[in-house]
Amino acid sequence: MTDLHYDIHGSGPVLLVLPGGAGHPMGLGPLTDALADRFTVVVLDPLGLAHGRLGSPVDDQRVEDWSDRARRVLDSVLADGDTAYVLGTSAGAVVALDLLARHPERLRHVVAHEPPCVGVLPDGDRQRAMFRDVVDIYRTAGLRAAAARMTAGLTEQPASTPFAGQPLTREEELSNPMALSLAHVLLPFTAYDPDLTALSSGPLTLATGTDSRGQLLYRTAEFVAERTGAAFTEFPGGHLGAVQRPEAFAEHLTTALGVSARLGERDHDRSPTASA
Template identity: 40%
Template sequence: MNAPTTGSLRVNGATLHYEVRGEGPLVLLIPGGTGGAASFDGIADDLAAEYTVATYDPRGMSRSTLDEPDAEQQVAEHADDALRMLELLSPGEPALVFGASSGAIVALHLLTAHSERVACVVAHEPPVVEVLPDAAEQRALIAHVQDTFRAQGLMPAMAVFAAGLKRDGDATEPKADLKLPRQAAARSEQTMANLPYFVGRIVPSFMSYTPDIPQLEALSDRLVIAGGQDSCGELPYRSAAALAERLGTELHHFPGGHIGLTTHPAEFGELLRKALRASV
């Protein structure tokens, strides 16, 4: 396993930390949730056998710093960050893009806003709740999470958020693979450090995002929408399934649940490779 080449990129209002491995066509991996470049450690080296693999910490997460720490976050600006990464690492050549969760929302916006720079997007469980028939309930959930965060703090807000992500009618905690790979377990401290920013800035902005359905329909031959085999019925899966239905495309199933790339990295990475190969 070779250590990645690291660098920093100045973008509007932030400095991004990024890592690059391998050789070949560029694959840009956009993390979601509280993850940064390290969330792809389980799949990046294998992908680098065929591709130039770029990962990065989104603005405000981990090693990517904001010029104004209290700045509001917008999907379009995060997508512009991804565009700057493409321009740096794959100038003039359309790239392959994978996004997970909130990173998948960034990838969707990147595809619709800058389609000339993207050869294919694989979007795993983007929580685009505005496409759901019960979108009003999800708006209420987002508002409840924010009110709880302001009034009671992080962990009560996370409890509200986790309850809202569960399967309909499921009174238990969301199904999860609790035994994480060693690398993932070692990232837990950084994950916790990123949580307040994620809950306070990313969740309300990203989960209010409405994708450009007509544009995505026109570009559907360059889009793979994926869901977890173990997360059927949970909110991000339902959003991905509803989006695929709206676009008249197949929902592809990847191993594990919402964080399958962390809990099932080998199997997840192999399916991702197949999806990327099929796109070229």
């Protein structure tokens, strides 16, 4: 059984999409549809949660493992010597940064939308501690309490206490992608230190949502862009702009990647058509 799970939609130059959270592509269908007339959209599902593995045991995850899977997917869908565009959102944006730092030869341009690699910030230790607090609250008081704590942390507002609730059972956790993200993805991904030197020579755009101004992940993306010399842009919506405003997000992404409809048409005949 392969550990590569992905779907392919549309035609045109390859655009690899790396979802956030636990990598489940839920909610990204409208964005994929909006992009499929100009790109061959390859959506990675790193844990196979949308491919029959939701409910199976999950271990703590590593950014590098997801990045290696992304590279192997590109190797499977690209012809020799071809390159792909990449969009990573949230946790997927951290994967996109690692992919660019370690495998730039396969990439044409990367857009990293609000990567939570907060350790790069001057107050990075405090922000990493905030995410540890989120996970501790999840384990003692459940999803809703953890979400409230994380919202307070991301908006950099004082957290209200106490956080009341009940922890999930193991079975409930394994069937819930958000719970899996809190249990096995959030801490290793927010603790990831991007290679800013390697990223300084790569084709990279850091992106945030217009609704995220003044928030933690806005200044994280802005800081990475400043330190690497990468482009910086705002997308419609907030941290979940790809889900909240898919059509506007798709238009802004196309512009950020420097792709036109004519390019999509020109590359049509070279596009892969298989699914895995």
